[in-house]
Amino acid sequence: MKLIHETGWAPPPATVAPPLTGDIDCDVVVIGGGGGGMSAALRLAEKGVDVVLLEAQTLGWGASSRNAGYITNSVAADPELLGLLLEAERLRHLYRFAENAVHFAEDAITHHGIDCGYQQAGIVMAAVSKGQLRRARRNAKVLAEAGSSAEFVEGRAAGLPDGFLGGVREGVGGTLNPGEFVLGLRAATITSGVRVYEHTPARDVTDTGGGVTVDTPDGRVRARKALLTTNADSAGLSIAPKNLATPVWTSLVETEPVTPERLDEIGWTSRAPMVTLHMILESYRLTPRGTIVFGTRRLQTGRTPLPDRTPDQHVADDLVRGFHERFPGLRDVPLQQAWGGWIGMSSTWLPVAGEASDNVLYSLACNGHGFAQAQYVGHLLADRISGAALHDDLAAIWHGRKHFRRSFVSGPALYAGWLADRASDRLAALTKQQIAPTRLLGFFIAHPNG
Template sequence: MAHPPSYYAATANDHTPPAPLAGDEEADVCVVGAGYTGLSAALHLAERGYSVVVLEAERIGWGASGRNGGQLGVGQRKDQRSLEEMLGREWARRLWDLGLESNALVKDLIARHRIDCDLKPGLLHAGWKRGDANWLKEEVEHLAKDYGYTAMRYVPREEIREMVATDCYHGGILEEGGAHLHPLNYALGLARAAREKGVRIHEQSPVIEVTQTDPAAVRTTGGTVRARHVVLACNGYLGKLEPRVAGTIMPINNFILATEPLGARARELIRDDVCVQDTKFVIDYYRLSADGRLLFGGGESYSPKFPDDIASFVKKPMLRVFPQLKDARIDYAWGGTLAITMTRLPNFGRLAPNVIFAHGYSGQGINIATLGGKLIAEAVAGQAERFDVMAKLKTPKFPGGTLLRYPGLVAGMIFYALKDRLP
């Protein structure tokens, strides 16, 4: 089975055929899931000398890793002042340092393994409401004063109108360390690098059971992998595989479209070719592709099902920002599933001494999931201090558990979506 239709699938640059698990294998570590977390963990473990098998139910980057907006942020999903209020200055500072490292790690992996994924610099946070502009300006000042971080600057309303061809925004932050990339080709590049280090990747091999033994037996319909350690890296596709942590995440769907190539109009929309995301609770995010299309993500969906017409669904928020694109042809439209947590911070932990997991990146997956894989490799190797910085974050379960969490989500999302529409 190929990847679901999308602009990313149509422009994927690695077409290695799948090799499903057939028979029994042994490894030091079995990784379940071939997204950013699993591929990064496999690569870093292999570099440490571990034998690694990766089992993927579908194809590499099948989930959010191959369908997301391609925005590479700096830091965690929560802003730094909120982290300080939640966790105190010392813990928040450690998360900030890990967040900076996560961004640098992605860029280092791309350079070191020569991953062709259209990496471009710059991320613009755009203030949707008038009051957001003051908040954004204060965040820049806080990071410069208390963290010594000066690789971002405040952009006033007049300048942001010159950078982005819309009147929607009241100010913004330009993150010079932020970037954007082709997310599926990044995942495929990680997989290639892992294979070159000896990692065995079996796609189309859904896991049906992980035994509570040492070594563990990870079973698929085609065979079994026996391993001293197991890494669960399933994120929004965890399903019923591990009910002990399933309730800490909420799988939700997000949607993106790609216009026709816009030629010279593309840089008229986004002057400096940076990626953009706004400050709404249900955010719009967009950027230009390597061939000059607008890739626009947005819209709200409160059902596990995809809309019947994704293109029309996403075109509505796109035209609120760029009404001048009303006649632009839509060439691709797709959706995907990600996992959010109640706190919007990821959920790391252990289910047994030999079973470790990380998921729930809440839209900050490119950098934090890649770092998560590296921290998992450190923890498997017995150096768990940095993994534990993340694992100590308290991740409450969604009210109602896995069966009744969606009604609560619907109520909450409707409330915040209404707030987005108010002045």
């Protein structure tokens, strides 16, 4: 198995937009060209706003091209837990935002004509133990009450592989190739009239009162307003709110192709993409190239400036152990490659957007579930920065100027989460019963941000 620096989904863009040299003026500058930044810039250009997009590498280089490719209406925290912690109306609002984000991302595929293998496929939050199955039933109930499109399903009836007992099937969304998607969105952005500068990191962002200046290695942008869509790297910019994002490294592994006959043999007849109900999820999905991509399980923290890195061998080995435990019938399938990416975890584990200063708005719609949400928030922030009232869906995640509590996400806490999941697996294997460790998290996110 090769450990690679870049995304395993698609090659890098064939050409690169030139970096910024010298000083320029514009109306709005968007900093960070992931799905969120590109979507914001596209919306601004569509509205006739003179917009500049600065990207430290090439557009889509970050999490947006490296993720597992689930277009999901999940939010990062456990639904049952959210049901306990948030008022019913707030929860409904949050899930409506997440579901609209899915439709937004689907529309973007159609609107820009992006060929990225999107399959509307009913992602299943799948249980691998009786304890997880009980939790799946409770989660389905919470989600139904919150108005989310989701239903409880039994494993065999839902065509899940042997060993997956059932779960909650999301009624919207599916999977795609995020590398191909991002290349398509990048092409649309470049041809849209957005002034794109690649290999142009923003070093410093200053709100001067009358506007914003952004310093880059070889130039400066003066703008009326700015949007920060820098995800995990946000902590590297002093204008970003303190404790906005904790960078977390997430790894994925891809197998060699597996024949349809073998998938049928192990009972994966629905081919449904799955995430498990562990405290730190495991994800398993098929790709149009016939391979299986799986990941997460083990998360690692990092400090800015974030390194351009590969997954650690021991983390990739642990993911493979998990794959073999879940799919004993596929133990002989060769492994091809492993890659990873940085996600930015907010201290509430919920998507957030708000104001860093009078003229600078930010988004952090991520937490490992933000592929569609980041794009939707980018679009809504673009409307907001050009004078629109706060959209209902933006209001669902709006943080305004409030401070962020320090995140409890740390290397030791993530390791403890991994240990708890493994202990829980072990217990399930021994007793065919499983505790629900997610409940332990309740204490930590009981009072989101003060």
